[in-house]
Amino acid sequence: MTTTKPKAKTAHVNMMTDTIxxxxxxxxxxxxxxxxLTTQPGLxxxxxxxxxxxxxxxxxxxxRAANSALDTEAFFAxxxxxxxxxxxxxxxxxxxPLLHEVVxxxxxxxxxxxxxxRGEIAAVDGDIVQALTAIQKTxxxxxxxxxxxxxxxRPLQDLRSALLACRESYHTKGQAFLLERGLDATIQLLDPSATSQTTTTVQSTLPPELPxxxxxxxxxxxxxxxLPRIFTGLWQLSSPAWGSASRSKMMEQFSSYVSRGFTAFDMADHYGDAEIIFGRYRSSSAYSNSMFAATKYCVFHPMAVSExxxxxxxTERCRRLNMEKIDLLQFHWQFVCSPASK
Structure with a gap:
């Protein structure tokens, strides 16, 4: 006599799964x-x-009332x-609005x-950049x-106002403003043709440079x-998940790389504010002519190719890099089977 093994009841499976x-x-x-998520992308x-x-x-x-009751560390977390x-x-x-509240x-x-x-504030700066990068994709x-x-x-304008007020507050108190990246990115998203209102502070933050x-x-x-055989990649600027630092600290690192001969940098239009920061650094450096900027024009959505x-x-790549022409533009097209790409 053969028997069929009964199927496990859904409730039992769910309970055991919940135990895991x-x-x-x-x-x-x-x-x-x-x-x-990697093996089952449909999920x-x-x-x-x-x-x-x-x-x-x-x-x-x-x-807001609940958030204001939190101590600073718990609030940021x-x-x-x-x-x-x-x-x-x-x-x-x-x-x-939450970013506004954090600012x-x-x-x-x-x-x-x-x-x-300082570390948490640098991470917030990165959060702002990542949120604005996501908005750009929409x-x-x-x-x-x-x-x-x-x-x-409207909420972007409110965020910009909060960032400008924060900068003014810090300057009034004689403190270094720590949300430079977020302010730069917000200004550029709202008005791509605007000259950054933080650019004037770049020169004073650069460390003494070596050739x-x-x-x-x-x-x-x-x-x-x-060019050096190794380029300095700026992918990590796409998200604070890779680590966070202030703009001035990043520029110190850029200067350190350049002084050691690593003068070529690689970035892309979706690497957060990598183009903006490198553009600020390069235009403020005494050795800008020795540097090389490679960036990417990436297409992650179906589009009609037009002039x-x-x-x-x-033009946006040039503006963000603060350059009249791009040293090397790489083209990444995800939809290789799209009729528009033929």
């Missing part, structure tokens, strides 16, 4: 989630949707985690507190990119340009 979720170490749960939209649902359902827990989740699941515009808290810190939380259309609507621009050291490992590009769209993107 409740007892796995955090790093184990994160590793499993990453593996699931990603579901994961993002469920994240959005959770954030909406728990939004009432993050009232709580709001930064939520902001990162919101940006990650597509709620980048909805994250702007106001940063503005209220005294000199001792600002120094104590502006992509088949013909290139569109302008912000009035409704979309580039000749490097032995090099190659020649286009039979005319000699207007291409010219607009290349």
């Amino acid at each position: 979720i409740g007892n796995l170490p955090l790093d184990g749960l994160q590793s499993i989630m990453r593996n699931l 990603t939209p579901i994961f993002e949707e469920q994240t959005r649902n959770y954030l909406y359902e728990t939004a009432h827990k993050l009232s 709580s709001l930064r985690k939520r902001i990162c989740c919101m940006v990650g699941c597509g709620l980048c515009y909805q994250a702007l 106001e808290r940063v503005a209220s810190l005294n000199a001792i507190e600002a120094e104590e939380y 502006l992509l259309v088949p013909t290139g990119s569109r302008d912000l609507t009035d409704e979309e621009a 580039p050291t000749p490097i032995t490992e090099s190659f020649t590009l286009n039979d005319t340009i000699q 207007e769209a291409v010219r607009a993107n290349v």
Whole structure:
């Protein structure tokens, strides 16, 4: 006599699964989630949707009154985690009021507190850049990119006002302003043609520079340009998840690389504010002519190729890099099977 093994009841399976979720170490749960999303890409939209649902359902827990009651360390930890989740699941515009709130808290810190939380403030600076990069992606259309609507621009204008007020507060108190990247990126997103209101502070933040050291490992590009075989990649500026630092600290590192002969830098239009920061550094350096900027024009969405769209993107690369022409423009087209690419 043969018997058929009964199927496990759904309720029992769910209970046991929940036991795993409740007892796995955090790093184990994160590793499993990453593996699931990597091996089952169809789960990603579901994961993002469920994240959005959770954030909406728990939004009432993050009232201004509740946030103001938190001590500074808990405040940064709580709001930064939520902001990162919101940006990650597509709620980048909805994250702007929380970023505004964080900027106001940063503005209220005294000199001792600002120094104590310098790392957290640098991470907030990166959060702003990442949120604005996500917003830029929402502006992509088949013909290139569109302008912000009035409704979309309003919270960005509020954020810009908060950042400018924070900068004024810090300068009045004789403190170094620590949200330079966020202010630069916000200004440029709202008004691409505007001259950055923080550029004037770049020169004073640059450390004493040393001339580039000749490097032995090099190659020649286009039979005319000699470059180091190793480029300095700026991908990590795309997200504070890779680490955070102030703009002045990044420029110190740029200067250190250049002085050792690593004068070539690689970036892209979606590497956060990499182009903006490098452009600020290069234009303020005494050795700008020794540097080489390689950036990328990346297409991650279906679009109609036109002279207007291409010219607009290349012009944006030049503007962000503060250059009249780009040393090397690399083209990345994700949709290689698109009829428009043939």
